Amino acid sequence: MEKYVGKVGTIIGYIFFASFLVYLEEVVIGYKLYKTHKKFLRFIVVITAFINLSRSRKKYFEEYYEKISKHHLRRLFVVGRESSVQLVLQNSILIYDYFHKPAMELYFQSYSNPTAWWRFINFIRITSVTISTYCTMMPLMEDFNMSSYKKYKKPATVFQYILYIIKISVHILISTGLVYLKWFFK
DSSP states (O other), X not given: OHHHHHHHHHHHHHHHHHHHHHHHHHHHHHHHHHHHHHHHHTSOOOOOOGGGSOHXXXXXHHHHHHHHHHHHHHHHHHHHHHHHHHHHHHHHHHHHXXXXXXXXXXXXXXXXXXXXXXXXHHHHHHHHHHHHHHHHHHHHHHHHHHHHHHXXXXXXXXXXXXXXXXXXXXXXXXXXXXXXXXXXXX
């Protein structure tokens, strides 16, 4: 395709095509969820305790909430995975810049105070890493919380949360180190 429309045209075409596919996937997922909700809302809800409902009604409620839970778990998992890849790359770039200061930002004839400019860029990067860390941890913690409810029928304990955060952090640190070493030994 690059031969016919050029490199820029190919990139633009890829961006539009990928955006269209993501949009189409969201429409299909939304329609399935809409059908699930519509099917659930067909019933007249009788105000009674869940324990006192008939076996078939209980099963229906369980199936409905199982579908909703599976939908949210999949979304949270995907968001967490994509965010963790971004966080690993941002951390690697930040570490690389600290150990190998870029010559362009420290070029004295280009800026009046190149060190201040380099520090400002690093401040922006650190802020970005902090936001990415938040965006990575929240979906993964929600996924963990929902899995705990699903598996044990109760929320995770504080100790389980701490262990899970340590597990995620170690994974991100190892991945960051590996990506940094790949750049360092290039």
